[in-house]
Amino acid sequence: MSDSGKSAKRSSFSGSIGYVMAAAGSAVGLGNIWRFPYLAAKYGGGAFLLVYIILVVTFGYTLMLSETALGRKARKSAVGTFKAYGGDNGASRLGGWINAIVPMIIAPYYCVIGGWVFKYLYAYIVGDVKEAAGDSYFGNFITSTSGSMFWFIVFAAFTMVVIFMGVESGIEKVSKFMMPVLVVLAFVIAIYSMTRPDAAEGVKYFLIPNFHHFSWMTVVAALGQMFYSLSLAMGILYTYGSYMKDDVNIEHAGNQVQIFDSLVAILAGLMIIPAVFAYSGGTAKNLSAGPSLMFITLPKVFADMGGSRIVGAAFFVLVLFAALTSSISLAETCTSTFQDELKISRNKAAWLTVVVIFVLGSLSSLGYSALSNVTIIGMQMLDFFDFASNSVLMPIAAFATCLLVVRKVGLDKFSDIVKETSPFRREKMYRVFVKYIAPVFLMVILLSSILSAFGIFSL
Ligand code: TRP
Numbered sequence: 001m002s003d004s005g006k007s008a009k010r011s012s013f014s015g016s017i018g019y020v021m022a023a024a025g026s027a028v029g030l031g032n033i034w035r036f037p038y039l040a041a042k043y044g045g046g047a048f049l050l051v052y053i054i055l056v057v058t059f060g061y062t063l064m065l066s067e068t069a070l071g072r073k074a075r076k077s078a079v080g081t082f083k084a085y086g087g088d089n090g091a092s093r094l095g096g097w098i099n100a101i102v103p104m105i106i107a108p109y110y111c112v113i114g115g116w117v118f119k120y121l122y123a124y125i126v127g128d129v130k131e132a133a134g135d136s137y138f139g140n141f142i143t144s145t146s147g148s149m150f151w152f153i154v155f156a157a158f159t160m161v162v163i164f165m166g167v168e169s170g171i172e173k174v175s176k177f178m179m180p181v182l183v184v185l186a187f188v189i190a191i192y193s194m195t196r197p198d199a200a201e202g203v204k205y206f207l208i209p210n211f212h213h214f215s216w217m218t219v220v221a222a223l224g225q226m227f228y229s230l231s232l233a234m235g236i237l238y239t240y241g242s243y244m245k246d247d248v249n250i251e252h253a254g255n256q257v258q259i260f261d262s263l264v265a266i267l268a269g270l271m272i273i274p275a276v277f278a279y280s281g282g283t284a285k286n287l288s289a290g291p292s293l294m295f296i297t298l299p300k301v302f303a304d305m306g307g308s309r310i311v312g313a314a315f316f317v318l319v320l321f322a323a324l325t326s327s328i329s330l331a332e333t334c335t336s337t338f339q340d341e342l343k344i345s346r347n348k349a350a351w352l353t354v355v356v357i358f359v360l361g362s363l364s365s366l367g368y369s370a371l372s373n374v375t376i377i378g379m380q381m382l383d384f385f386d387f388a389s390n391s392v393l394m395p396i397a398a399f400a401t402c403l404l405v406v407r408k409v410g411l412d413k414f415s416d417i418v419k420e421t422s423p424f425r426r427e428k429m430y431r432v433f434v435k436y437i438a439p440v441f442l443m444v445i446l447l448s449s450i451l452s453a454f455g456i457f458s459l
Contacts, residue, residue: 013240016248020256021176023231023240027261028179029326030113031229033186033319036265037272038293043221044213045205045273045287049266051214052222056230056258059223059441061426062433063232063398064254066405069417071241072250078235079341081242082400085408095400098393100337102234105389107330107353108361109382111159114323115151115365116142116295121316122151124302124309132312133303138295145369152365156357159327163335163350182318183264189315190270193278193301202277205287206269217452220445224390229261231326233397235333251422268294275301291382331357360385377453391449395442402439411435 013019040048071077074084079096086092119141123132131137142148194203227233244250272294279300280286289296302312331353338349367374367381376384405414411431418424 012243012245015245016253019240019244019248020253023237023257024260025179025325026231026236026240026329027229027257028264028322030110030319030323031225032261032265033268033322034113034291034294035228036225037269038290039221039225040206040269041273041276041293042288042290044215044218046207046209047211047214048218048222049206049269050209051218052226053262055222055226056262058429058433059438060226060230060232060258061254062430062438063401064230064237064258065250065418065430066401066434067232067237068241068244068254069250069414070404070409071238072244073417075242076238077242077336077340078238079337081238082404085404095404098400099233099235099238099397102389102393102397103330103333104356105360105385105393106234107327107334108357109364109385110323110327110330111156111357111361112148112152112364112382113291114155114320114327115148117316117320117323118155119147119151120295120299121313121320124313124316127309129303129308129312132299135296137299138292142368143372145366148365148369149362152361155327156361158324159331160350160354160357162328163331163353178318178321182322183267185314185318186264186267186271189301189311190267192305193271193275196274196278199274199278201282202274203270205277205282206273216448220391220449223445224394227394227398228390229265230258233394233401235337236329239333247421249422250418251424272297378455387449387453392446395446399439399442402434402442406435
């Protein structure tokens with residue numbers, strides 16, 4: 001993904017399907033299977049789901065369209081697109097860079113979680129089905145310094161080998177095969193999990209909004225998750241837009257990505273949340289387990305199923321795959337930004353990515369073990385990186401995109417760009433969102449998450 005600026009040489013996706021598959025491949029990852037269910041469980045179940053879906057079709061739509069359309073028109077990545085429309089000045093550079101820095105914060109801790117997935121896959125392969133379902137298995141694993149560092153490095157090494165080889169077509173081919181298999185397997189596990197005794201309570205909790213469970217934090221968390229899951233506000237869609245052919249209906253392609261991504265997230269919720277009710281009781285404490293939720297409840301479901309070793313191994317292979325495709329594109333984004341902006345060779349840029357992943361990832365990994373008494377504003381390191389990227393930098397990056405569209409490109413010109421290939425059905429809504437609702441909302445979210453992190457304001 002180099003940003004040479006010469007459109008003649010720029011690579012492109014084969015067509016609408018090519019773009020949708022690539023964007024969905026980047027979107028569907030740990031965010032859908034691991035992050036979405038634990039946030040939904042913690043922040044209100046059905047109320048969270050409803051807020052999330054509303055945000056996807058309004059906010060998510062607005063930002064996705066803005067990034068893709070501008071990237072396609074400018075034929076540049078985020079930093080280049082900001083320069084092309086905003087002029088070569090400090091403000092544009094800042095806007096572009098804030099977008100570019102987010103993946104550098106996410107990629108390292110993404111590899112730590114990827115390492116957890118690897119560890120569980122290994123456990124199923126060697127037949128530790130009962131052990132993996134034990135209550136303290138997960139805790140013992142992440143608090144052991146050598147164990148969690150080892151699997152983090154294995155996952156990061158897989159990611160970086162692909163970056164060094166630069167094989168993009170291989171990954172795309174494999175993900176076209178693996179993604180549908182993941183969906184089928186998720187269906188099977190979700191049905192199994194929903195039909196366990198007492199699971200019905202969980203299905204109700206997840207699907208039926210109950211506004212007693214609603215809080216301002218539901219909105220903050222849902223918004224952060226929407227950015228994360230759709231890979232928004234981090235330069236990805238500028239880059240992918242720049243590879244999109246001129247005749248692809250941009251609105252339609254965006255909708256397909258959103259539907260695919262949300263479907264996988266909802267399936268993951270249906271696998272995990274009913275299982276929490278069936279196996280651990282749907283108590284507030286169990287529901288708010290956070291990042292460990294998938295690793296603690298799913299193994300209990302598997303231990304209970306026939307053929308658990310195979311099902312568990314198959315499941316973690318597929319999660320691993322979804323995680324690897326996403327982490328490769330995160331690392332690729334870091335590498336291409338370093339390459340373009342620091343004017344260094346691709347090889348040097350990739351080594352710099354290795355250093356960033358290793359240093360920040362080690363902090364996240366050790367934050368649960370050797371460095372567990374070190375906290376930043378009351379958070380463990382991994383939580384802190386997640387918070388800094390999703391709750392602080394992404395709202396600012398998204399705000400910069402709104403400013404770029406409204407102030408620099410202009411709404412009428414933007415509409416013309418979109419209408420080159422699609423009817424722009426939600427034009428009115430788009431205008432209201434990009435100009436008023438999104439910027440105000442983003443600032444409110446930013447302020448409230450910062451204030452609450454410092455304990456000044458509790459959500
Ligand atoms: N969207 C991915 C997921 O749901 C994670 C992710 C966030 C990502 N930002 C990204 C992937 C940028 C690739 C590129 O897991």
